[in-house]
Amino acid sequence: MVDMKGxxxxxxxxxxxxxxPHVFCAGCGHGIVLGSLIRAIHGLGLKKxxxxxxxxxxxxxxxxxxxxxxxxxxxxxxxxxFATGIKMAKPGMHVIVVxxxxxxxxxxxxxxxxxxxxxxxxxxxxxxxNIYGMTGGQCSPTTPSGSFSMTTPLGQMExxxxxxxxxxxxxxxxxxxxxxxxxxxxxxxxMEGISNPGFGVVEILTPCHTQYGRKNKYKTPVDMxxxxxxxxIDIERYNKLSEADKAAxxxxxxxxxxxxxxxxxxxxxxxxxxxxxx
Amino acid sequence: MSxxxxxxxxVTIFPDWCKGCGICAAFCPxxxxxLNDQGKAVVLREEECINCGFCELHCPDFAIMVRPKxxxxxxxxxxxxxxxxxxxxxxxxxxxxxEKAGSGKQKG
Ligand SMILES: Cc1ncc(C[n+]2csc(CCOP(=O)(O)OP(=O)(O)O)c2C)c(N)n1
Ligand code: SF4
Ligand code: SF4
Ligand code: SF4
Ligand SMILES: [Mg+2]
Numbered sequence: 001m002v003d004m005k006g007x008x009x010x011x012x013x014x015x016x017x018x019x020x021p022h023v024f025c026a027g028c029g030h031g032i033v034l035g036s037l038i039r040a041i042h043g044l045g046l047k048k049x050x051x052x053x054x055x056x057x058x059x060x061x062x063x064x065x066x067x068x069x070x071x072x073x074x075x076x077x078x079x080x081x082f083a084t085g086i087k088m089a090k091p092g093m094h095v096i097v098v099x100x101x102x103x104x105x106x107x108x109x110x111x112x113x114x115x116x117x118x119x120x121x122x123x124x125x126x127x128x129x130n131i132y133g134m135t136g137g138q139c140s141p142t143t144p145s146g147s148f149s150m151t152t153p154l155g156q157m158e159x160x161x162x163x164x165x166x167x168x169x170x171x172x173x174x175x176x177x178x179x180x181x182x183x184x185x186x187x188x189x190x191m192e193g194i195s196n197p198g199f200g201v202v203e204i205l206t207p208c209h210t211q212y213g214r215k216n217k218y219k220t221p222v223d224m225x226x227x228x229x230x231x232x233i234d235i236e237r238y239n240k241l242s243e244a245d246k247a248a249x250x251x252x253x254x255x256x257x258x259x260x261x262x263x264x265x266x267x268x269x270x271x272x273x274x275x276x277x278x
Numbered sequence: 279m280s281x282x283x284x285x286x287x288x289v290t291i292f293p294d295w296c297k298g299c300g301i302c303a304a305f306c307p308x309x310x311x312x313l314n315d316q317g318k319a320v321v322l323r324e325e326e327c328i329n330c331g332f333c334e335l336h337c338p339d340f341a342i343m344v345r346p347k348x349x350x351x352x353x354x355x356x357x358x359x360x361x362x363x364x365x366x367x368x369x370x371x372x373x374x375x376x377e378k379a380g381s382g383k384q385k386g
Contacts, residue, residue, distance in 0.1 A: 004353070006343065007342060007343040008343060008355075011353070011356050012353075014355075020294075021294070021295045021296075021297055021339050026338075027297070027299030027338060029338065031337075031340070032335075032336060032338050035335070035338075181336070220300065222300050222304040225336075
């Protein structure tokens with residue numbers, strides 16, 4: 001397996017006893033995230049048993065079923081709480097949490113900000129497709145103002161959350177934004193998110209044509225990938241744009257990288273101190 | 279895999295796994311594949327492949343494999359997928375599964 005690459009490598013990590021093709025719609029970006037996660041873990045040289053993928057509920061959450069690590073498919077919005085428990089009990093485990101935008105920022109929003117504040121050493125992959133994909137396309141906290149969904153047929157009137165700003169304000173140790181189009185950079189962000197101590201978040205922009213794209217201006221899934229290619233640019237380039245030009249673009253890259261120890265490290269240090277009587 | 283010159287790669291598509299999203303056909307710099315009338319990707323110009331890696335990195339269904347022509351052996355896990363596809367001659371049957379996740383029925 002050592003020198004395998006590309007699709008061969010991915011197939012080595014899949015659970016071939018599950019039904020394939022997987023459940024995601026044609027062109028859904030969630031499958032690309034799964035590939036990226038596999039390459040990242042392989043790239044870090046981690047053994048399958050050293051990794052635990054904890055997923056919430058949503059199309060994104062189904063990703064965990066297909067990959068041959070330790071996997072837990074939890075409940076909607078609460079994946080981070082399960083992950084926190086696993087990390088505290090098994091601090092040597094690499095715990096990776098897979099959530100949707102609704103999962104992580106609507107019902108699970110409180111867990112997200114507090115996981116960041118506590119700096120628990122897990123890596124959250126937030127698969128942001130701007131919609132509740134699984135349940136039929138209701139708007140989510142990241143559905144952009146003015147865009148259409150099943151529950152905003154005349155256009156979203158509310159503002160949307162910026163996941164990166166939210167997690168930065170909540171003091172996460174590592175905050176990055178990538179896309180399923182810029183996938184080599186995404187591989188790198190997931191690797192960094194896993195190896196950085198404390199709480200890491202990688203927001204991943206990923207198309208849901210079925211529930212979001214069709215109701216907006218995208219005729220095909222491919223159009224949504226073209227949009228990511230055109231509109232998402234590196235943060236360095238973005239910062240050089242005029243305010244007017246910034247409005248049409250989304251910055252991607254690494255926004256925060258700190259090496260503050262994770263909660264579990266501090267806990268085991270304190271436990272050792274108490275037991276040693278110092 | 280490191281050979282980047284034209285004509286040195288074999289491009290294989292697993293028809294059972296391909297959902298015909300068209301990402302590979304739209305972005306392949308060498309226009310190696312197209313969607314056929316069944317809505318599946320097919321390799322038409324393998325000789326043009328420059329092994330850029332784009333299709334393997336972006337196929338959401340892990341349905342494309344690009345390998346150097348030398349050392350042509352298909353790895354066992356991938357061979358199993360191809361052999362399964364060859365045994366049942368259906369074509370578009372697996373497409374139904376594609377729409378299931380977004381059918382509006384909640385599975386959570
Ligand atoms: C406690 C609870 N509330 C609501 C639901 C219904 N539900 C399932 S998935 C989902 C939203 C999915 O959206 P998102 O998290 O963005 O994931 P996606 O499907 O877009 O990947 C909802 C509301 C549930 N399963 N459990
Ligand atoms: S990217 Fe994959 S699933 Fe999409 S058309 Fe190409 S081979 Fe098929
Ligand atoms: S490796 Fe690149 S050139 Fe070859 S088929 Fe794939 S996308 Fe086209
Ligand atoms: S409904 Fe959207 S998120 Fe769910 S599988 Fe389909 S494209 Fe992906
Ligand atoms: Mg979503």
